[in-house]
Amino acid sequence: MNYVILLLAVIVMAAAFITAPPVASAEFLAEHIGYMLRVTARLAFALFLLAYIARPLAELLCSRLVLVRHRRYLGLAVALVMTVHFGYVWAHLVTSGEKLDWLTGIFGGAAFVLLWLMAVTSSNATRLKLGMAWHRLHLVGLHYVWLIFLQTFIGVALTSNSSWALVMSALGMVALCVRLAAWTAQRFRRTA
Ligand code: HEM
DSSP: OHHHHHHHHHHHHHHHHHHSSOSSOTTTHHHHHHHHHHHHHHHHHHHHHHHHHHHHHHHHHTSOOHHHHTHHHHHHHHHHHHHHHHHHHHHHHHHHOOOOOHHHHHHHHHHHHHHHHHHHTOSHHHHHHHTHHHHHHHHHHHHHHHHHHHHHHHHHHHHSOOHHHHHHHHHHHHHHHHHHHHHHHHHHHHHO
């Protein structure tokens, strides 16, 4: 099942690549890149949300959700899909001649670095070796990546009439509420 998650992510991206405006034609290249940027961002966010709510949702429902078992591979799939997003960001900058503004470069770049750091440290052995540092990296990384996704989707929703961006922004807020509810319930249990 674990590898199936990665395989499904690859299949969705391959299907998007096939149905995207043709990459071979210079006329459609910019459209192809824009399309793939949006598909990779949306796919990565869907996978990210599942990993983001897995543990808190299981805690709230007091059950062992199947999502918890597959959290690591959901995270790896996010890193994989966002690496493709990174490739298309690169292609976009090279082909459009657009200058990357420093704010996007630093804050967006930090999100990629955190995603890759979380991916390379996502094994039991590294978790044990790094101890608290591992927990801090994954907690900070998770919330930072959530923030960059939400900031981008809300920005798109406000500046265009993209219903996708609106739905994604709403789902991101619901996911945050799930985490806050689980965190609050845990604190109540400790003090009860
Ligand atoms: C240097 C960093 C980055 C650059 C320059 C960049 C650039 C872009 C571009 C050009 C688009 C397509 C906009 C369009 O045609 O509609 C896009 C879409 C998007 N990117 Fe990135 N990106 C970066 C990093 C990231 C990161 C780290 C994340 C999330 C963690 C992210 C999430 C998104 C989202 C959510 C969309 C919008 C998808 C939609 O319209 O539905 N990006 N990005």
